[in-house]
Amino acid sequence: MVTVDKPKRKYDFRSIEGKWQKAWQDQNLYAAPDIPDADNKFYMLVMFAYPSGDMHMGHFRNYIIGDAVARYEMMQGKAVLHPFGWDAFGLPAERAAIDRDIHPRQWTQENVTVSRATLQKAAISYDWSREINSSEPEYYKWTQWLFIQLFNKGLAYRKRGFVNWCPTDQTVLANEQVKDGRCERCDTLVEKKDQVQWYFKITEYADQLLDDLDNLPDWPDSVKTMQREWIGRSHGAEVDFTIEDTGEKLPIFTTRPDTIYGVTFMAIAPESEIINRLNLEPEYAEAVADYQMQALRRSEIERAAATGEKDGVFTGKYAVNPYNGERVQLWVADYVLAGYGTGVVMAVPAHDTRDFAFARKYDIPIKVVIHPNADTTLEVATMEDAFTDYGPMVNSDRFDGLASFEAVKTVTDYAAQQGFGRHKINYKLKDWLISRQRYWGCPIPIIHCDKCGQVPVPEADLPVELPDVKNFLPKGRSPLADVPAYMNVACPKCGGEAERDPDTMDTYACSSWYQMRYTDPHNDQAIFNKDVASAWLPIDLYVGGITHATGHLIYFRFFHKFLRDLGLVNVDEPVTRLVCLGMVQDETGVVMSKSKGNTVSPGPLMDEYGIDITRLAMFFTAPTEKEVVWSGATMVGVQKFVHNKLFPLIENYRGSKPDLKQRFKLEEMNEYERSIFVKLNQTIKRVSDDIVRLQFNTAIAALMELLRDYDSANISSDQLNDCLVLKTIQLAAPLAPHVAEELWHQSGFEESVFRSEWPVYDPEAIVGDLIEIAVQVNGKLRDTVRVAAEADQADTGHHFS
RNA sequence: GCGAAAGUGGUGGAAUUGGUAGACACGCUGGAUUUAGGAUCCAGUUCCGCGAGGAAUGGGGGUUCGAAUCCCCCCUUUCGCACCA
CATH class of the missing domain: 3.90.740.10 (Valyl/Leucyl/Isoleucyl-tRNA synthetase, editing domain)
Structure with a gap:
């Protein structure tokens, strides 16, 4: 057989990516409505980021998974909230700042700038108008407000006792931050010290935190088990x-x-x-x-x-x-x-x-x-x-x-x-020790007065701003204690001389309520509007690392329940479905992390292969909950697919501008048309299901199969051919947004593919609904029977009797 | 020690509820094309066997017409908790 080489139109991602990113931004594609229709919303959340440098493939994986789901839900016609922000307070920033002799704020901001640029380059569909940063007064004012609400309810208190002390970081730690007897951050052996510290009374909620796990069917069992054991009733x-x-x-x-x-x-x-x-x-x-x-x-x-x-x-x-x-x-x-x-x-x-x-x-x-x-x-x-x-x-x-x-x-x-x-x-669960003797954190909004005792800072005086301090080397007590201008204040009650509490809060306090702030991020009158928050919550899908199973994921359930008890939200749990991703490892099987210096950045890959191919390669490597050994080997296969199959697909478009909702009749098709039409419908079902269960590797495989089998020359109906092309483009859109958007427009559409309606499969065109049952006797195949999938025992029983 | 999850080709992995195991890729082998390399295309690729055929989802047992999938025992790996009285 003689094959004539058709000149293939090259996928030139450099000329395509920028164009669509600008268009998406200009039309505010990612902007979430202020108040959604509660029955038709999707809150997609990926754990916010610690800005410790540019992101690596592990982060990238998180974000593209969230992005694919957000885009899919957009095409389902949902109002999608997909926000991002920065968990910006904390020790690593302080330590890095000390090493470089700059202010932690500067270090943090530089990292935020770099990371944000990478996220935008990767075209992750965040509504950037809702970006939050936990180290900014606009945000931590409300962390302090929450502290005071807890204090007023007797749920924030100070007590003396033996606490975990990290001699390297020169601060106390919560139980959740001690792993194997060592400091979670720096691996130093933790000591016991007898000290007065601030606690949040999470034990007050121990029963609810335990019992409500039974109402979370879409949480991984591993996480629920770990939380049950951690609470240890x-x-x-x-x-x-x-x-x-x-x-x-x-x-x-x-x-x-x-x-x-x-x-x-x-x-x-x-x-x-x-x-x-x-x-x-x-x-x-x-x-x-x-x-x-x-x-x-x-x-x-x-x-x-x-x-x-x-x-x-x-x-x-x-x-x-x-x-x-x-x-x-x-x-x-x-x-x-x-x-x-x-x-x-x-x-x-x-x-x-x-x-x-x-x-x-x-x-x-x-x-x-x-x-x-x-x-x-x-x-x-x-x-x-x-x-x-x-x-x-x-x-x-x-x-x-x-x-x-x-x-x-x-x-x-x-x-x-x-x-x-x-x-x-x-209970094994202990109250949450939240005070830290470090600088870069949210100041504790309490004033100590000899006469009046512990007095919360009045709401009108919030936030208690973190002052600039030149020397914040750790020395076992808060650097703020040495700043008289900060420490010395009048008692809000009696007006007499008093002192501020010099400690700052555990950063986990900042990250325990950010998911609610996203719903109303710039409210300066309240922590958030309760109608708005109630409309968006609970989070429909929360994606993050398993490492937070007993830390963040307990703390934020606790805060959620507390806010519910304040009447600010009306559901019992913050998250309907939780998915914990596997770690990304380097080629030798070591988990990628900045501290190990073995990270691969998505930036250069995106420059060399394009964003969509980099995304597809990551998706295709492994299903979501497994860890990934990143070798880059998958780049080759998906690159071929995009260059040779997906992008050239448009050459087969015949310009019939079909009605995408029209129904085709199987009996009017020729044999090839029927088989490819069935394949299309099977693919619609598979891709839809696979995106929902976050199994992107098989969704891509399904698209590869479809395009492998597709041959325009055998389809006589222009309408059928063109529907096939257009629907394939739509199916690819959540995974390869730039390619899909380009092809969609080349087929003549003005509006974004992400505003188009996700394809629905024709149930009559799914042969898969017939199951072929092999009838075996003594292990030998004797016969196969085709039955409808819904057939029950009674229907099939006679074959065996 | 206790608890949880998982073991499928040379590799990543498919098999959504028990129904023709190995989809889709990578790699490899052979061929075509190319000045050459890369690239591209075609064919093959679980194992044994020339073949008919047989074996095979960590190992052993069981349930079933039928098991990668369910049950029991063992082995291995990963993760979590680690004197919780």
């Missing part, structure tokens, strides 16, 4: 033991009150202040003090690493078990966590692995109170480990013979009756 009993000498009550928390007759000692966390009140005899006091010092010096990791090898020190004191009046030794041991429960545990060596190891080591009595079952009994002498399951109770006085699982309640009820105990729920 457990039901149990609080029982008051008594310190023998002083008579002081010593409450403990246990989930196993059924083992309470087996208590043979008690253990106190070394940080606990109870120890100070024990009036230790001199012969014990010194050893206990030494032990406390030693435990405090050890990091969490070291303490936890000694799994199995428990140690502690006897206080010389005894406590009394209220159930049976037995006196048991009181120990200090660092396997007890100060921050959970009451910081004191009842130890039941026979039925708890840790207590067992401890008792064996220090030769403390072991007492069996539960047997595995009625026929099997436990002998202390032969036990090699604790028996931690439930079973019939023994040696437990009035409770003997009860099944211990049910006895949890019975035993607790008894304590409640007698007045020495109660049912109790405990």
